[in-house]
Amino acid sequence: MTRRPTLRCTLAAVAAFAAALGGVAATGPTAQADPRTTASTPLAPELEKVRAAEATKLYGSAAERPMAERKTSLLSLGDSEISGEGVGTYEPGTNGPDNWCHRSPDAAIHRTGIPADVTYNVACSGAYTGNIRIGGSKQYADELVQSDNLAVKARNTRVKMVLLVAGANDDLQFGPVITDCVTRYLTLQGPCEPKYAPGWQARVDALVPKVEQTVRDLRTVMKDAGYADGDYKLVVMGYPSPIGPDIEDNPDFPGKLPGGCVGHTSDSAWGRNTAVPAFERGMRRVARNTGALYLDNSRLFHGHEVCMEDTWARGLYVDLANPFPPNANSVRQSFHPNARGHGAFASCLTQLYRSGHREAGCADPASTGTPALYPGGWDDAYRPLKNAATGACVDAYGAASANGTQVGGWPCGGSRNQEWWYDAGQKSLHSALTHDRCVDVPSAKYTAGTAVVLWNCHGGGNQQFVRSAESIRPVAAQDLCLTLGSAEDALRLQKCDGAANQRFA
Structure with missing residues (x-):
């Protein structure tokens, strides 16, 4: 032992x-x-x-x-x-x-x-x-x-x-x-x-x-x-x-x-x-x-x-x-x-x-x-997520990965905290900083304006997303899309409308 x-x-x-x-x-x-x-x-x-x-x-x-x-x-x-x-x-x-x-x-x-x-x-x-x-x-x-x-x-x-x-x-x-x-x-x-x-x-x-x-x-x-x-x-x-x-x-x-x-x-x-x-x-x-x-x-x-x-x-x-x-x-x-x-x-x-x-x-x-x-x-798996409207990249702010770290837009710089991997099997979106931190809808609050964060990956429903074309939607609320309101705004849920600020490639 x-x-x-x-x-x-x-x-x-x-x-x-x-x-x-x-x-x-x-x-x-x-x-x-x-x-x-x-x-x-x-x-x-x-x-x-x-x-x-x-x-x-x-x-x-x-x-x-x-x-x-x-x-x-x-x-x-x-x-x-x-x-x-x-x-x-x-x-x-x-x-x-x-x-x-x-x-x-x-x-x-x-x-x-x-x-x-x-x-x-x-x-x-x-x-x-x-x-x-x-x-x-x-x-x-x-x-x-x-x-x-x-x-x-x-x-x-x-x-x-x-x-x-x-x-x-x-x-x-x-x-x-x-x-x-x-x-x-x-x-x-x-x-x-x-x-x-x-x-x-x-x-x-x-x-x-x-x-x-x-x-x-x-x-x-x-x-x-x-x-x-x-x-x-x-x-x-x-x-x-x-x-x-x-x-x-x-x-x-x-x-x-x-x-x-x-x-x-x-x-x-x-x-x-x-x-x-x-x-x-x-x-x-x-x-x-x-x-x-x-x-x-x-x-x-x-x-x-x-x-x-x-x-x-x-x-x-x-x-x-x-x-x-x-x-x-x-x-x-x-x-x-x-x-x-x-x-x-x-x-x-x-x-x-x-x-x-x-x-x-x-x-x-x-x-x-x-x-x-x-x-x-x-x-090869982890890549930037670049927003079509702002040209900004999805970023784990402060290059941090602790529970609750804010996720939002930032000028693309090629750093590890701007790289992400979508696991199609788990339907989870992981930060390159650590495989153990996933994009998370806090308290499963599926309402317009909710800002997502990083959280310890657990496979729960509030960490599951589907990718449809270039949009990213919660599995539990597919009328909502991850949205970047401006280049340095928090990444939030908003009603899907097909706008460029809801497209990530």
Whole structure:
């Protein structure tokens, strides 16, 4: 069971964050009914010993079996985001004192609905691309380079899916950045956004080629094991933001320190609105440039961030018992997906595998706790809504997304708070700032002049609209249309009359 964050921490323990936050931290489908039978390239002697030992456990024999006679498998590689760091339950030998990979039996790869005989999690908290690539370095003495681990398992089983989650520990250095932001908050310093925002895109641009080469190395490993590219699915998955600025909308908000969501609220907004989306776009480039499948989960935790009602991530956490006395490893579980977060990953991966999509985005559209998959990346879904009469764009005022934020017209500027997505299935209109905020008719007051606002998406009737031509009408009152009276007026309900100020494109 995941324990509630322990907050009797010292600033020294928080300062140790920089060396600790492993992973985010410092350091249907094709049926495969006719699998390839190409002979594999022989492994190096030391790896062959590992392969033979694993084969004996699987089959009672050390022989490398024909592809059609093998057990099927799924396999995840990468860093703490997918290893299970933050879940709180870990496989023996990965919870210190000499190995801190923090692989969890509750990690996503073990919980999908994809049929497979065995599942392997070879990801390791703190890994960077150099721990995954061909010829890379081991993280710990008892660990294989992750590509070598794949090479072994690809010869002993028939791999159906390879999942890669990596990059945050290369140039991006997510962990030290989060550490600095938390430390600045606790030591009464200013926000960290001004320090990191100017160079953030350059960091993303620098890490993309490294992850691309990692994907190509994994393809090479699979080819050497006798696979063609079409024999398995290779998925690149990004990171959801574990934090957000709307924590006080939670009716049970515990406070930043008790809830573990410490940090300046403006930094949380920058992380959600800018830092994570930039990384996600980088991972999409990786997938496109290498032919991998792409799972955009940048919005998956929206509404489920630390300190929200149903959090899918663990906040600031200090384990005072392991190790003892506490050191940098005591805080490494902080700001990582919890067991519910890995359940969400597993659901999204299952849907992607079955969908046939090469790119797809996953999110919880109505705060139900059930992720849904949509074709394409989220950047393709969200678009401005430009009013035909005024030329103004629909805007979430102040770039805010808290419950009750006013929605109205403003000169078009291309900012995220002027982008919107209409979910035809849910009939909801979402703000690009967060998938968890929808255009809402307050108290279901369907009268002319009512101004709409943003509110936590819940799927209720007062958040359902139909798009007819270029008009937007409440499902419950289709004689009313969203109307922009002037370029900087609030967006209001008015009787539909076909006027240009009721048309949005």
